[in-house]
Amino acid sequence: MKNTQNEKISQIKIETLVVGIDIGKETHYARAFDYRGIELARLLKFSNTDQGFERLDQWMRDICSQQRDVLFVGFAKMIRGNYR
Numbered sequence: 909m910k911n912t913q914n915e916k917i918s919q920i921k922i923e924t925l926v927v928g929i930d931i932g933k934e935t936h937y938a939r940a941f942d943y944r945g946i947e948l949a950r951l952l953k954f955s956n957t958d959q960g961f962e963r964l965d966q967w968m969r970d971i972c973s974q975q976r977d978v979l980f981v982g983f984a985k986m987i988r989g990n991y992r
Contacts, residue, residue: 936956
């Protein structure tokens, strides 16, 4: 299904947790926001390992336990200084 930007934005509700992840070769960074763009947790730095992704999973679960019912996760990979 191909969604327009407005359709994607309309899916974000008050109870939505938006997680953005910046992917690196060895280290990744995640940030969590509410529907208004207010940061809900501190930046998470985690390794590209099973243990690192378990840490990400627990971090998201902890934030969701604070009355967040919906989770959107977006990944970005930086290539030569530009996000793709």
